[in-house]
Amino acid sequence: MSRGRLGRYSLWQFRDFVIDRAIAILIIGVLWGYVLIAPLRTAMGPRLALNPSSPAWPLVIMVASSIVSLSVLIALNGIVSNDRKTGYYRFLFSKPVSAVLYYAQLFLVHMVGVVAAMLVLSAILHTIVPDFRIVNFLLYSALIYIAMGGIGFFLSVATRYDWLTLAAVWLGSYVLRDAYGAKPGLPGKLVQLLPPVHRLTDVANGMISYGSATVSDVVWLLGYGVVFFALGLLLLRQGSLAD
């Protein structure tokens, strides 16, 4: 019963995503891509004859992967915390609806939305860089959504300042792993608990360029995201909706 009505409500959730977030993702994605790709087009002409072995190919990977990370940040911003900050939860959850199922569905709807937005952006990029593989890019987008989004979801349940803490955790993990990852002793061991962001460059390059990546890296990233997503749902179940 609850799933049936929630299923129907997913269309409203998707509509909200398109209006509130997808347009922003597309505008930022196009502008960010243009700023970074335009100099290459000036130098090499309108259709870039780039392939994974080209010296400039890492720039394409960098543009594509940074757009995905930014999109996930936009998609997850306030996914749970916003309803609590504004008080929207009061009318939503006086209806016969499970908050856990509602937000789990919203997480999936946003994932579909992010992948759809990435489809549009990658189609544009594909017209400029013909060797850019759309399917590979979409698989990478889904992976990053789960890995980064799972953490973001948990932070949105746990704190009001989710986008800030997600950015801090994500970027902070880069910094801490860079500083302590190779060092012996406790600090070196503790940073291993942080999100495996140090594997992202290899994963991005492998998945977007060739459609494959080291299995352990993918499992690590996915597992991290899934565990935090599940923790977020558990916290939602056990905690209070109101502040």
Add this chain to the structure above:
Amino acid sequence: MPSAADFNRASSLVIEFRNVGKTYRSLLGNSVKAVEEFSLQVIEGEILGIAGPNGAGKTTLIAMMLGYLRPTTGTVEINGLPARTYVERNGIGYLSELIAIHPKWRAETALVRYATLAGIPNAEIPRRVNEVIDRLGLAEHRDKKVKALSKGNLQRLGLAQALLRDEQILVLDEPTHGLDPVWTQRFRDIVADLRRPDRTILIASHNLDELQRLADRVAIIDHGRLQRLVSTGYEQSAPAVTRFRLTLAAGYDRIRESFPHAEDAGRGEYDVTVRSIQELNTALTDLISRGALVASVVPERSVLEQQFREAVGESQ
């Protein structure tokens, strides 16, 4: 209206607060007790009022009843289920004190969304939405964005979403806040229409006159504790001494023969003090038999107001 015996019937118990307490703790270790040792039973068919000064704990109690907050101690059960479980399975018609609806949604769209979540079948949604729009006088505002609605219209929209489904339990937190006098009166009519033997209604309000008119009993809360539980009917809880204002249309000179201590308030109005409703009626019968015409008899304070002043005063 349920009788005193009804309130003792365990079989019709709908909502039960059992030794409920809620303490808010800050990260710095400071704590504030919002609710303490609160126990109350609400029966089927009852309209229960919740009154109390600002910060008394009314909204916290309602949040725990809807399962939005977990009690620090004690339990809240609805029909024998933990509050949140009941709400997730059955839903509750809820009007919150702060109406929080996405400002960009249109009034009608908001109702369609809530109806979808409430589980109303797609084919029935337009009819149900139109019904509540007509009932709450929102027809001319249905296409407006929520942010364009006045305070009163927003309040009516909030009430409309609470009435979308035929709920067994309704919780209305400050329902007439922001309504003009016409809609305040209409709201009372709507609540009167909603009264049903199988429906339980909770109304939290600062407006004691409103609770006196609508509720069967009123829980007076202060400092997070239940101070008194007052039945609003006169015959059940008439206070020992009550002042009334009598307005006479004729026979002014007869007033002191029936009410020896009546005080002249001018323009044919007199303040009288009686010890019981029986004493009031005996004296009034005597006054009328002496040729006086009584235009009105109004208590200086309602039973509820008197009890509220005493209860809140005692808890200070």
